[in-house]
Amino acid sequence: MARVIVIGCGGVATVGISKCCQVPEVFTDLCIASKTKEKCDALAAKLAPTTKTRITTTKVDAGNLDEMIALLQSYKPDMVLHLGLPYHNLVIMEACVRCKVNYLDTAAYEPEDVNDPEFRKYYDKRCQEKGFYAYFDYPFQWAYRKKFEEAGVTAVLGCGFDPGVTQAYVAYAKKHYFDTIDTLDILDCNGGDHGYKFATNFNPEINLREVSSPAAYWEDHKWHRVEAMTVKKEYNFDGVGEKDMYLLHHEEIESLGLNYPEIKRIRFFMTFGQSYLEHMRCLEDVGMLSTKAINYHGMEIVPIQFLKALLPDPATLGARTKGKTNIGCIFTGKKDGKEVHYYIYNVCDHQESYREVGSQAISYTTGTPAMCGAMMVLTGKWNKPGVYNVEEFDPDPFIDAMNRHGLPIRENFNPVLVD
Numbered sequence: 325m326a327r328v329i330v331i332g333c334g335g336v337a338t339v340g341i342s343k344c345c346q347v348p349e350v351f352t353d354l355c356i357a358s359k360t361k362e363k364c365d366a367l368a369a370k371l372a373p374t375t376k377t378r379i380t381t382t383k384v385d386a387g388n389l390d391e392m393i394a395l396l397q398s399y400k401p402d403m404v405l406h407l408g409l410p411y412h413n414l415v416i417m418e419a420c421v422r423c424k425v426n427y428l429d430t431a432a433y434e435p436e437d438v439n440d441p442e443f444r445k446y447y448d449k450r451c452q453e454k455g456f457y458a459y460f461d462y463p464f465q466w467a468y469r470k471k472f473e474e475a476g477v478t479a480v481l482g483c484g485f486d487p488g489v490t491q492a493y494v495a496y497a498k499k500h501y502f503d504t505i506d507t508l509d510i511l512d513c514n515g516g517d518h519g520y521k522f523a524t525n526f527n528p529e530i531n532l533r534e535v536s537s538p539a540a541y542w543e544d545h546k547w548h549r550v551e552a553m554t555v556k557k558e559y560n561f562d563g564v565g566e567k568d569m570y571l572l573h574h575e576e577i578e579s580l581g582l583n584y585p586e587i588k589r590i591r592f593f594m595t596f597g598q599s600y601l602e603h604m605r606c607l608e609d610v611g612m613l614s615t616k617a618i619n620y621h622g623m624e625i626v627p628i629q630f631l632k633a634l635l636p637d638p639a640t641l642g643a644r645t646k647g648k649t650n651i652g653c654i655f656t657g658k659k660d661g662k663e664v665h666y667y668i669y670n671v672c673d674h675q676e677s678y679r680e681v682g683s684q685a686i687s688y689t690t691g692t693p694a695m696c697g698a699m700m701v702l703t704g705k706w707n708k709p710g711v712y713n714v715e716e717f718d719p720d721p722f723i724d725a726m727n728r729h730g731l732p733i734r735e736n737f738n739p740v741l742v743d
């Protein structure tokens with residue numbers, strides 16, 4: 325039925341591709357296009373005997389517009405699933421618009437070089453005006469709305485778990501349980517243990533940039549800045565147990581603040597263990613998280629990229645990671661004049677994910693929604709030309725697909741609230 329190109333062949337892409345291959349009636353033809361073709365070939369060889377999906381592979385530099393356009397023109401896909409790095413979102417979107425191809429990604433655009441003077445000017449102004457400090461933000465991609473509308477194709481932004489499923493949970497909660505939502509807390513708990521003193525569960529560069537930035541939450545239609553890792557709460561997570569979680573800025577807050585102006589306060593919390601935090605602080609203190617190139621014996625080295633080369637590849641953590649993730653949203657609000665509290669979440673087991681697709685649950689909980697989101701567009705349930713965040717689509721068929729493809733919802737109508 326559909327031809328799809330997946331960009332990237334890392335942790336998330338491996339799961340996304342494996343899940344597409346489980347639905348060959350939708351994903352009839354799939355091209356894995358990434359920087360290192362050998363990785364694509366190895367995955368294609370592993371999956372080919374298990375699926376009717378016809379898989380091909382190719383090398384592409386997703387940051388090169390001419391290469392991207394040439395790839396789209398030769399393969400003629402219905403959709404691009406961009407499961408590589410967010411640095412390339414804009415180039416891939418531009419190629420999709422020009423070739424009239426649907427688009428989906430799992431992370432908001434951020435530039436690879438955050439020290440680029442043009443970006444720095446924009447960034448400093450935004451920090452001052454809006455008061456949030458992450459490198460990622462959506463306006464760069466929202467600027468493509470008209471172009472996608474005119475090209476008659478759909479772009480789905482941030483369709484992993486968070487961002488992604490968490491926003492579908494908001495739309496689902498509003499549709500079924502609330503007249504108005506007053507507060508939203510998004511809780512991301514990883515109770516998995518990989519046995520390393522320090523490793524990141526997805527791309528280390530993106531992950532460390534995210535967690536070392538100043539945090540922020542949304543209240544009364546504006547951002548409130550908080551120093552990184554200074555607001556700590558404890559929560560007892562179903563399937564995991566008691567964990568420390570920290571307030572972080574996260575990209576879905578930006579779109580939810582815009583699309584659900586009724587919500588008075590939106591916060592995002594993520595769990596971290598002591599060992600992770602101590603390592604991160606130390607790496608930051610010695611300058612290893614810096615994105616600024618230094619000259620070392622005549623060679624340009626970007627510290628955070630060098631660190632990435634030293635750390636375990638997240639794609640190899642699957643076999644050793646044990647435990648569960650629990651990610652979801654807690655709402656307070658009103659229905660028919662009555663106060664309602666509601667918690668919707670998913671619990672995903674690292675070892676079960678590994679047995680199914682050879683990856684840990686962080687990649688599983690990102691790659692599976694990407695496949696389900698693509699399926700929504702390709703089967704006509706989510707195709708409205710333009711650029712949209714997940715909460716702007718009907719959540720029901722998506723949640724139904726997630727229930728069937730490995731990430732079922734759990735609901736609690738009397739949850740413990742975060743103070």
Ligand code: NDP
Binds near residue numbers: 331363386407409638
């Ligand atoms: P990885 O680093 O494991 O994978 C990135 C892939 O992109 C690699 O295969 C890499 O190729 C490829 N790539 C890098 N540069 C290029 C390029 N110029 N051209 C073509 N391919 C390129 O990352 P993850 O799989 O861990 O993460 C993927 C994305 O998912 C990230 O954007 C991350 O932020 C996002 N994410 C989203 C989550 C969510 O819930 N929404 C949760 C977790 C992650 P090579 O292997 O050759 O280096």
